[in-house]
Every structure is written in structure tokens, then in C-alpha cells.
Amino acid sequence: MSYEVITKNEQQESEKLTVSRRWLLLKFGIAFNGLVGLALVTPVIRYLLSPVKRDASYKSWIPLGPVKDFPLGETRLATFVNPFRRPWDGETAGVACYVRHVAARQFQVFAVNCAHLGCPVRWFPQSQLFMCPCHGGVYYADGARASGPPERGLFTYDYKIVDGQLHIDAGQMPTLSNTAKLVKIGNAKGNYPCAG
């Protein structure tokens, strides 16, 4: 009787021991997995975040064509191929913009994307207005906001003229986060896009 009791106790004792040792080993196993996982995941996060770059690194100077293609006083639709294209982009590598030839060497190059939510605005030379088909944003010929939900005028690209060719600084879909540079306007000076 007493012998049996002792063996039972011993068994329980030894089981407890084994169990706790195994628990320790399991904990070690989990920790080891965590460590390996962390070591693998950290670089993968960088892989996931790889599209996130500074705006400047996505932009470059792109030729739009000879200046004489854009008659003085008119606004024309121009297209270019995005400099960061990939072979499988197909038609989506193309980008459109409006070129307004203001004076001899003075241009305005507008993104087609409405400053409200990015829909393509259409130019109506008869009424000298840009109209957006989505929510009814309207802009004047100089890109200034005329009416509708947009908070600002059309996005513009920086331009330069090299050897008779018009170049623009582009490469990114213009949105409020990367193009909106709100400028405080002085009295009666215009200066779109403006904050007031």
C-alpha cells in the first residue's frame, strides 16, 4: 500500500519535472521562432515600403515636344510617357497634360487631374474653361478655380525650354499631398494656387 503511494508520488514528481522542462523548451522554441521571424520580417517591411520615395526621386525633366507645336494663346493637350515606366505598364504609362502658351517664352503646364479628386478635366476653348466630369469642378484658362468643389486651382508642372523643346518636371500623379503648395496671396496679385 505505502509502496504504491510512494511510486505514484514519485511519478507525479518526475512528470512535473519533465513537464516544466518541456515547457521551458517550448518557450525556447517559441522565442527562437520569434527571433528568426523578426530577422526575416524586418527586411521584408523594407520590401513592402519600397514604393515610398521622396517626391523628388520620382520626378525628372521630360520633353513634351517643340515649342512651335503649342500655338501662342492656345491651350493644347499634350501626352508623354512616364519616366518610371515598367515594361508591363501598357497604356497606363502614358500621361496627359495641358500646355497653355501664354506669351513668347511663357507657358503654363497643367495636370489633367482635377484638384478635387483627380478626375480628368476637359478643356473647352470656346468658353475658355476646364470642366471636370466627376463632381463639376470648373477652372479658368489660367488654371484658377472658377467654381465647384475643388479647393484650389489646377496643379501645374514646372517647365523649361531647352533647344526649342518644352520640358516639364513630372513623373508623379499630382495630388494634394505632393503638389499643393499653398501660397499666401498679396492683395490683388492672383498667385494661384492660393491659400486665401
Place this chain on the structure above:
Amino acid sequence: MRRIKGIYDWLEQRLQLEGPVKDAAMHPVPRKTASWWYVFGSAAFTLLFLQIVTGILLALVYVPSAGEAWSSLNVLNHQLELGWFLRAMHGWGSNFMVAVVLVHMAQVFMFGSYKYPRELTWILGVFLLLMTLGMAFTGQVLRFDQDAYWGLGIGASIISRVPMIGGSLVHLLLGGPIIAGATLSRFFALHVFVIPGLMLVFACLHVWMVLKLGINEWPMPGRIVRRSTYLQEYHKLTHEDGVPFVPVALWKDAVFSAAVVAAVAVCAFAFGPYGPSGTPDPTVIQTVPKPDFFFLWIYAALAYLPPSLETPFILIVPVIGIVILLGLPFYASEGEKSWYRRPVAVLLLCIVAVSWGTLTHLGTFTPWSPHMDAWSGDPVPPRYLHDATPLVRQGAVVFQSKQCRNCHAVGGVGGQRGPALDSIASRMTEDQMIRQVLQGGGNMPAYGKNLSPAEVTALVSFLETLHPSNEVPAVDASRKEVQTSQANPGPELKK
């Protein structure tokens, strides 16, 4: 027969599924829950599987490449046997799924099913709703056409408004600086792997909890949910007045699910697949992008919000909405379940449903959008130009050629952005019209720079003729006075 039994026994000996399946099937449910009101959850689950099956069949052909996706969809539509039908099933299946999930959610909300102990079931349900909407949006992107392209543009523009990290989020969403190949690839991964995988896990857990906690009983006024007593009461209800889930309740689920799938097939057959519309070529800007049906309400809300409220609204309101949905079972985990005793809940559901319906309805005909082709496509009704003077006719030409028609309807045709002008002369005087045309205002652009004085005169003389025959045109009361006083100077002036 014996052979089949033999195979069954062989499998059962190894799988041992008979016990758990039998338990699940035969578990008692409250008698009144064997109702047609309780069939929407199972229908949503059936639709999820329909979407998976049709999705896999489409994936056999679809090419998730920005350069090829559009043409592969056209091959599906036109060159493969029944390819169009599978696309239509998948598209209509998605519509039905969103609808059934919303109805299911409204039903469990009305029945107070989110209360103790089913809080987590509701929370998983909220995530399942969000994922269903996520699938609808990513699916619309995979239909890589003009609407998909510009829809992504709208998505990117919304995200870009997040303070500080907006630009980075746009890069993450698009997979680069513009909407292109990388964008489609990541939406394909989301639509085909990430979201459906999560959905399956969540949906299975959702059903598991329904089995373990029991289906919500039919709410009775005065039967209050209390944490301390609910489980006991529910146990009593199911065991004293319960019926086995199979077959008493399940047959209705089965019939409804089959009816829903049949309805999807009928719609698919009758209405055909969605698009694809024009090629996703961003240099083709003659397009009027529009989201799919279930996002029309957002599209409408974005048109009506005042500009200053827009960014806070689109960034904050969805978060608040989701937090309210997730917090609901904790705020109201006890108490009445019956809609007879929950007037606020009923009212709330009605308000949400009516607002959603109104915004969606508006979204179907977008009164805020200019009709881009109205100026060249919709003629001025000839009856407006009967016996018109040359000046008035010239004004009608100006009215058309300067795109006024894009925003203003005449004779019931044209844009609805601005007011219809059929009776404008009885509302505005000549001077008011001239001012409005030149200076704009009230959401109308100013035409001062774009119209010559002669054109303005012609335009306004045309507008002056637009009034019902039984109404006189509005006139400036003081003008008549001035004219008469100029013609016959009064006694004061004579002195």
C-alpha cells in the same frame, strides 16, 4: 450500397467527423428562429463560395498585367465559351453579396443579436462587411478599364489628404508614383489572396461562434438580456421549446441560398457582364468616370460636401462610423432586444437607409456633374426660337457654343449643375442676368473675360425670352420709374 457504406466507414474511422457534424446539425435552436428572417447569413456565406468558384474560373484566363488585363477581359467576354457569363456571375454575385451582407447586418441589428454573449460575432461581422466592400472596390480595379483607372485616381486623391503621411500612402496604394502596372499587381494580390483569405478565416469563426453560442433568439418585448441570467434562459429556451437546427431551420436557409444563386444567374444572363469600358489609357480624357453601384453614395457625398468640410469629413467620418459599429455591442450589451422597445435603433436604421438610398439615387444621375457633350449634342428646342429675332437666335448660338448648356438644362435636356433656365426670365431681370453671366457666383464661373459685350447682349436677350407664356418677365421696378421720370420730368425736377 454496401461498398459505399464501406468507403464511408473507412473514411469516418480516420476523419472522425460524424460526431461533431451531427452535434452541429442536431443542436436545438429556439423554435421561432426557424424563420425566413434568419436566412441572410447563410446566403452571404453561399455567395462567398460562389465568388470564390467564379473567381477561380476567371483567374484561369485573366492576366493581372496593366498592359494585358483589358484585352484578357475582352477575350473572356467575346472569344471564350461562356466567358461572358462567368464574368457576369462574378459581377452580379458581388452586387448580391454586398446587398445580402447589408441586409443581414440590418436584420441582426434590428434583432439585437449583437448583445451578450454575441459581441464578438458582431465585431467579426463588421470586419466581414468592410472586407466585402474591400473586395467590391478591388474587384472594380481588376476590371482594368477607364472607370477603374480614374476610380483609383479618386482613391489616391482621397488618401493624399491624410496629413503628414498622405504622400507615402499614395505611393503604397499605387505601388509607385502613378497608376500603372505595379498598381494592378498589388490590387490583384489583395483581391485574390489577402482579403479572401482573411474573409474565409473570419467567416468560419463567425459561423463557429453562431454554432457554439447558439442562434440569437426571436426578440420578445420585455425579455431583457442580463449577463447573469442570459445563458441559463437561452439554454431553457432551446431545450424546452427548441427544434433541431437540421432540418427545421436549415431547409429555409437552403431554399433561400439556392434562390439567391438563381437570381444571380438570371441577372447575369439578362444583364450580362460589367464592362470593361474604354481602355485604361490616361491620355484619353474624354471619359466620365463613375464608381460601381455600392460606392455611388460616397461619390454623391463628395459632390455635396462644402470644400472646407471635405477633408475632415472623408478622413474622420469613416473612422468614427467603424468605431461606432465596433463599440455598439459594448455600449448596449444588455437590455431589450425587441424593436418595439428600441425606437432609437429603429429610427437610426431608417435614417441610415434613407440617406444611403437618397445619395445612391443621386449618384445614378449625378446632377452635380456638367454634361460634357450637352453644348454640342443637345439642340435648343425649336419652339423656343419661333418668331425669334436675329439677336435672340444669335443668343441661342452663344448659349450653346459657350457650354452654358453643360450645366443648365433647357427643355428638360442638359446639365443639372445649375438651375434649369426654361423660366429664367420670370426669376431674374435683365440686369441681374448680365451681372450673373459676367461675374458668376453661386457656383457659376464668371464669363466676363470669355464673352464679348455683343455676345453678352445676344445671350441675355435670348435668356429674356425664356419664360412661361402665362408669366411676365421679371423687370426692375425702379427702371420703369427712371425711364418715365426721364421722359416726363416730375414737378420737382421742373422747378
